[in-house]
Amino acid sequence: MRLPRLLLGVLLATGLLGPACRRQPTAATYQPPADRVAWVVTSMNELMLHDVTNPPLAARFFAYALLAGNEVLAATDSACPSLGDRLHAPLRVPPPPPAGTYSPPLAALLATLQTATKLQPSGGELAAAQARLLAESQRQGLADDVAEASRQYAQAVAQAVLKYAKQDGYYRISDRPRYAPVAGAGHWYPTPPAFLPPVEPYFGTIRSFLLDSAAELRPRPPVAFDTLPGSGFGQLLRQVRQTGRTLTPEQQQIAGFWDCNPFAVQDQGHLQVGLKKMSPGAHWMKIAGLACCQRRVALAPALHLHAVLALTLTEAFRSCWQEKYRSNRIRPETAIRRYLDPTWKPLLQTPPFPEYPSGHSVISTAAAEVLDQYFGRAFAYTDSTEREFGLRPRPFASFQQAAEEAAISRLYGGIHYLDAIREGQVLGRQVGRLAVRRLVAPGAGRPLARVRFTPDKPRFRPKPPFRRRPNYLPHSAENLPQIGRPNGHICTGCPPQSLLFPTQPPRSL
Numbered sequence: 001m002r003l004p005r006l007l008l009g010v011l012l013a014t015g016l017l018g019p020a021c022r023r024q025p026t027a028a029t030y031q032p033p034a035d036r037v038a039w040v041v042t043s044m045n046e047l048m049l050h051d052v053t054n055p056p057l058a059a060r061f062f063a064y065a066l067l068a069g070n071e072v073l074a075a076t077d078s079a080c081p082s083l084g085d086r087l088h089a090p091l092r093v094p095p096p097p098p099a100g101t102y103s104p105p106l107a108a109l110l111a112t113l114q115t116a117t118k119l120q121p122s123g124g125e126l127a128a129a130q131a132r133l134l135a136e137s138q139r140q141g142l143a144d145d146v147a148e149a150s151r152q153y154a155q156a157v158a159q160a161v162l163k164y165a166k167q168d169g170y171y172r173i174s175d176r177p178r179y180a181p182v183a184g185a186g187h188w189y190p191t192p193p194a195f196l197p198p199v200e201p202y203f204g205t206i207r208s209f210l211l212d213s214a215a216e217l218r219p220r221p222p223v224a225f226d227t228l229p230g231s232g233f234g235q236l237l238r239q240v241r242q243t244g245r246t247l248t249p250e251q252q253q254i255a256g257f258w259d260c261n262p263f264a265v266q267d268q269g270h271l272q273v274g275l276k277k278m279s280p281g282a283h284w285m286k287i288a289g290l291a292c293c294q295r296r297v298a299l300a301p302a303l304h305l306h307a308v309l310a311l312t313l314t315e316a317f318r319s320c321w322q323e324k325y326r327s328n329r330i331r332p333e334t335a336i337r338r339y340l341d342p343t344w345k346p347l348l349q350t351p352p353f354p355e356y357p358s359g360h361s362v363i364s365t366a367a368a369e370v371l372d373q374y375f376g377r378a379f380a381y382t383d384s385t386e387r388e389f390g391l392r393p394r395p396f397a398s399f400q401q402a403a404e405e406a407a408i409s410r411l412y413g414g415i416h417y418l419d420a421i422r423e424g425q426v427l428g429r430q431v432g433r434l435a436v437r438r439l440v441a442p443g444a445g446r447p448l449a450r451v452r453f454t455p456d457k458p459r460f461r462p463k464p465p466f467r468r469r470p471n472y473l474p475h476s477a478e479n480l481p482q483i484g485r486p487n488g489h490i491c492t493g494c495p496p497q498s499l500l501f502p503t504q505p506p507r508s509l
Contacts, residue, residue, distance in 0.1 A: 030103045030142040032133070034299045037306050038289030040069075040109060043129045044116050045282045051121045052262055055279040055359065056203045056317040060170065061119050062285055062310035063209070067091070068161040069112035070307035072154065076104045079300040081441040083307060087209050089167070093160045094153070102149040105299055106137050110154035112303075115161050168207040176202055179325075186225030187328050188354035194265045196352035204322025209311050210431075210438050217319050217430050219423045222327050222356040227339045236417040240332040241340060244347060244414045251412045255347050257383075257391050258283075258360060258409040264349045277389055280360055280406070281313040284367040286385040287402070291375055309370050312435040316366040319431055320359050320424070329356040332414055346414025358416045361407035361424025362431065368403035369432025373440055375399070403428075 044065065048058050067083060074082035075096040084091035096102070113130050117123035137147055179201035181189050190196060211217060223232040247255075260280040278286075288309050292302045332355070336344045351359075371379070377398055384393035396402040407425055410416035 030106055030137040030140050032105050032109065032136070032299060034297060034302050035289075035293060036109055036133070036299065037069075037302045038286070038292065040065075040112050040116075040129070041282075041285050041289060041306065043113070043126060044120065045278055045286070047116075047120050047122050047125055048282060049262075049276045049278060050125075052276060053120070053279065054199045054262065055260075055281055055363075056200045056314075056321055058279040059281040059310065059313040059317050059363075060165075060206075061116060062281065063307075063314040064119060064161055064165045065112045065116040066303065066307040066310045068093075068115040068154075068158050069108040069303055071161070072096070072108040072111045072157050073104055073300055073303055077300040079298065080108075080304040083304075083311070083439060086439050087311075088211060089164075089207060091161065091164050094156045097149055097153055101146065102153055103137065103142060103146055104150075106133065106142070106147065107150040107154040107157075108303060109133055110151055111157045111161075114154055114158035118158070118162050119165070170203075170206050173200075173202045173205070182328055185227075186330050188330055189334055190352060191331055191333050191350040193349075194263075194352075196263060198325075199263070199351070199353045200321060201325050201353075204318055204325060206318060208318060209315050210434055211315070211319075217427060217434070219323055219357050219427045222329050222423070223417075223419050225330070227335075233417075236419060237332065237335055237340065239418060240411065240414055240416075241336050241344060243411055244344070247347065247412060252347060253392075254405055255409045255412040257386055257394055258406045259348055259413065260360070261349060261351055263352055278385075280363055281310075281317065283385055284313065284364065285309065287367075287381075287383060287399075288371060290383065290385065291371065291379065291381055294381055295375060295379075305370075305374050308435065308439045309367060311439060312366050312370050312432060313363055315435065316363040316428055316431045317359070319427060320357060320362040321353075323357055323427070324354040324359075327356040328354045329420075331355045332417060348413030348415055350415045355416060356420045357424035357427060358407060358410050358420045359424070360410050361416075361421045362428040364403040364406035365425045365428030366432035366435065368399035369429060370435055371399045373436045 041062070044061065045058075047053075048061070053061065070080055070083055071091065071093045073080040074084075076099070084093065096104070096107075110130055110133060113126050113133075117126045117130075120126070134147055134151070137150075138144075179198050181187065181198075188198070190198070223236060226233045227237070228234050229238070258280075260277055260283050262277055262279055264275040264277065266275055285306065288306055291297075292305065297305070331350050333344070333346050333350045377400065379399060380395070380397050382393050382395045383402065387393060394405075396405075403425075407421050410421055411418055
């Protein structure tokens with residue numbers, strides 16, 4: 001018996017038995033860390049900064065890209081339920097290949113990136129991110145044929161989602177007549193310094209992800225326009241002016257932190273220089289990434305959460321923009337200069353679209369409703385997402401507190417009336433709760449596995465697909481430090497309560 005064993009050992013050592021007897025890598029050998037979802041979001045957001053993607057369109061890009069990734073992983077992982085059947089217009093994707101012939105996590109991440117590649121104007125830059133994922137899977141031992149099968153399935157799902165996206169009506173917007181400001185007192189008009197044209201005046205006409213009718217969610221009409229001092233609008237107008245005159249340093253910091261204005265420009269001599277910041281929707285997407293990192297949420301539920309949030313943000317923008325161009329209300333900067341003080345300037349630069357309701361109020365409140373459902377209403381975290389723009393991280397005791405601060409920041413900034421803020425919060429709460437009812441699967445509150453990685457030393461630090469251009473400046477270059485790169489992960493411990501992502505005792509690594 002000793003001789004055959006010795007001969008077998010020699011044959012194995014020399015490789016004479018051939019490759020068929022060697023251990024082959026399988027799809028299960030690739031286990032991407034959970035922070036890959038946040039890394040994909042960051043990669044997409046870098047392109048949005050480069051392309052100056054407007055806020056509603058940025059949310060739409062996130063929604064379709066993450067929906068593609070969600071549907072790939074939903075076929076094999078119950079922690080990432082399908083969303084296709086829960087949408088107002090159902091989405092169908094191709095069935096997956098046989099189990100073991102492809103890697104679902106790799107295919108999900110690639111489908112997200114491939115969808116974004118086709119949607120975003122500079123999407124070709126995301127090829128580097130896809131190559132990096134494939135290289136990582138190879139380092140972990142994933143077979144080439146398995147990686148190729150994963151890429152092909154990701155491409156098939158991405159194509160199905162792109163076809164679905166083309167049916168939402170957005171591409172027909174270019175056939176509509178160019179929007180012109182409505183003449184008359186009380187209506188919106190472009191604001192200084194650049195007097196930019198209105199952003200996405202027809203975004204409210206695209207297909208809804210959640211609603212059967214556009215009239216299902218509609219805020220109350222704004223306070224009627226009237227410049228008399230004792231009128232309701234006159235009081236709102238004077239409140240904005242008085243608030244701007246008496247801002248505390250803390251209120252100024254709050255306004256700057258939640259500015260999120262991709263359209264801001266700055267006069268430099270005879271030139272106007274664009275100051276690029278991420279959109280408010282991207283801000284909340286990155287907050288979701290921070291929360292997943294802090295709670296150490298696994299890849300599948302993290303991808304599902306990001307997809308649900310992106311769909312909610314898009315629906316919030318659609319509902320908000322529909323009312324903005326229906327009400328078509330004048331901005332405080334225009335009204336105060338015309339009727340009260342021709343030299344008045346707001347703290348923040350006024351965005352180029354009508355005033356009512358406040359977009360920050362709508363999308364922030366909707367996002368907080370969704371995040372509360374997953375993490376609980378007492379989830380404390382530190383928001384470091386604006387650090388790359390020279391702004392200090394801000395601690396929050398809950399998502400609701402952050403949403404409330406984001407909403408009131410628009411009054412501090414001098415760009416919204418108080419009724420637009422409060423009614424925007426009402427609309428956002430309605431959108432968020434509708435999204436939870438429609439998109440969050442029943443019985444999803446089971447415990448989730450923690451991720452095996454050290455948060456303060458990530459193995460795979462997110463990198464943009466290209467270097468930031470020199471004209472990527474902070475919003476207020478005169479009083480903020482130069483842009484720095486984000487640290488990527490800030491984990492300050494887990495709060496005791498949660499709904500879908502409960503706290504779990506740490507496991508040995």
